[in-house]
Amino acid sequence: MDETSKLQLPENFLKFLEANGIDPSIYTNGDSVPRYVRLKPGFEDAVKEIQSEINCKLEKLNWLAGFYSIPPHVQISRTKAYQQGMIYGIDAASGAAVSALAISPGDHVLDLCAAPGAKLCMMLDLLGDKGTATGVDVARHRLAACRTMLLKYGLGERSRLFLADGTTFSVPPTTTLPCESNVDDHEDTFKQWTSRRPYKERKQEAKARKNSVLPQNGQTELIFYGQGSGVIGLKKKQLYRSLDQNDYAYCGYDKVLVDAECTHDGSIKHIQKFEQWGWTTLERRVLDAERTDINLTSLQLNLLRNGFRLLKEAGTLVYSTCSLTHAQNEDVVDQFLAENSSAELQEIETAKDWPCRSGRTPKTLRFDPSTSATSGLFVAKFKKLPLKEAEKIVL
Ligand SMILES: C[S@@+](CC[C@H](N)C(=O)[O-])C[C@H]1O[C@@H](n2cnc3c(N)ncnc32)[C@H](O)[C@@H]1O
Numbered sequence: 144m145d146e147t148s149k150l151q152l153p154e155n156f157l158k159f160l161e162a163n164g165i166d167p168s169i170y171t172n173g174d175s176v177p178r179y180v181r182l183k184p185g186f187e188d189a190v191k192e193i194q195s196e197i198n199c200k201l202e203k204l205n206w207l208a209g210f211y212s213i214p215p216h217v218q219i220s221r222t223k224a225y226q227q228g229m230i231y232g233i234d235a236a237s238g239a240a241v242s243a244l245a246i247s248p249g250d251h252v253l254d255l256c257a258a259p260g261a262k263l264c265m266m267l268d269l270l271g272d273k274g275t276a277t278g279v280d281v282a283r284h285r286l287a288a289c290r291t292m293l294l295k296y297g298l299g300e301r302s303r304l305f306l307a308d309g310t311t312f313s314v315p316p317t318t319t320l321p322c323e324s325n326v327d328d329h330e331d332t333f334k335q336w337t338s339r340r341p342y343k344e345r346k347q348e349a350k351a352r353k354n355s356v357l358p359q360n361g362q363t364e365l366i367f368y369g370q371g372s373g374v375i376g377l378k379k380k381q382l383y384r385s386l387d388q389n390d391y392a393y394c395g396y397d398k399v400l401v402d403a404e405c406t407h408d409g410s411i412k413h414i415q416k417f418e419q420w421g422w423t424t425l426e427r428r429v430l431d432a433e434r435t436d437i438n439l440t441s442l443q444l445n446l447l448r449n450g451f452r453l454l455k456e457a458g459t460l461v462y463s464t465c466s467l468t469h470a471q472n473e474d475v476v477d478q479f480l481a482e483n484s485s486a487e488l489q490e491i492e493t494a495k496d497w498p499c500r501s502g503r504t505p506k507t508l509r510f511d512p513s514t515s516a517t518s519g520l521f522v523a524k525f526k527k528l529p530l531k532e533a534e535k536i537v538l
Pocket residue numbers: 237255256257258259260261262263279280281282285307308309310402403404405442
């Protein structure tokens with residue numbers, strides 16, 4: 144018997160699904176969702192070797208470049224290809240969300256909820272050897288795992304990782320910073336990143352960790368930067384300088400991903416894990432009324448607002464969640480559009496061939512196990528229109 148058909152969903156989770164119009168059979172209909180892997184560009188020749196190692200075929204997805212499916216029970220973590228950083232596990236729907244950003248080499252991209260980092264890895268792969276990627280996350284241990292992932296896949300070179308609250312994060316891409324004239328010439332500049340921090344710095348970090356689990360309002364800590372990320376040679380004041388509100392339209396990011404924190408109810412594998420973690424944990428983490436109703440949706444809206452604020456004019460933002468509820472998806476998008484005249488919802492051009500359906504709001508997309516044979520994912524793509532003079536904030 145497969146794992147999902149054994150699941151006995153608790154009463155209150157069934158109620159949550161019913162209230163949100165979600166069919167519970169997606170969790171109990173057997174293992175219809177394959178596992179997906181992405182092959183790092185340049186390792187195409189390794190497919191045969193991987194197949195013989197895992198003893199099954201890697202089925203190439205014809206709708207998403209670089210993606211392959213394998214049966215759900217097949218583990219990749221012991222394979223040489225995984226250990227040597229040739230493949231990583233990432234659901235095809237997640238790959239579609241990244242692909243909707245249409246990243247080009249040379250872009251400055253921002254991932255506002257980056258950890259543990261599979262989407263950030265794909266973004267960096269798409270950038271190639273031009274541009275930069277900035278990952279932000281509020282959870283220190285998750286962001287540290289993200290750093291490990293970037294290093295494992297050799298993708299650290301052009302990236303920066305900030306421990307910060309994505310609703311207030313303000314650091315622009317370094318390479319577009321206007322010249323800073325009033326920096327103190329004697330102040331130290333960032334040298335090459337090393338995992339060995341000076342004793343004084345480590346002591347300060349340990350103290351900060353002990354006193355607060357989450358970054359305080361406005362607190363931003365750079366936990367990693369690569370050689371080509373634009374950080375080396377900058378002074379702290381230059382790196383952390385936030386721009387005037389209207390300047391982000393010119394000096395902001397070209398592409399922003401807001402893969403927002405959510406109830407994860409669309410992630411079948413995540414829900415399966417509660418069988419081991421205990422269903423009371425699901426109650427606390429997923430069903431808590433406070434979290435699902437008000438706090439979580441306002442967090443999502445605030446992440447979307449801030450991601451859009453940091454976006455360059457004509458830039459693209461993708462908002463995604465792995466929840467299947469309307470409250471965390473279309474409702475957030477509709478409210479954001481209603482308050483933001485410079486945001487335009489965009490058709491996702493490449494989606495013509497994707498096995499997904501339209502969301503309740505036209506132009507938004509929904510992936511789910513029965514339609515797409517992927518995990519559940521909602522995707523909306525926005526463009527930042529030029530600000531009309533009258534709308535510009537006079538500071
Ligand atoms: C859905 S996960 C992101 C998955 C990630 N994009 C990936 O592909 O691996 C949501 C993330 O949002 C982070 N998060 C929650 N609140 C946040 C906030 N206020 N600012 C930034 N990140 C936040 C969580 O720590 C979590 O890592």
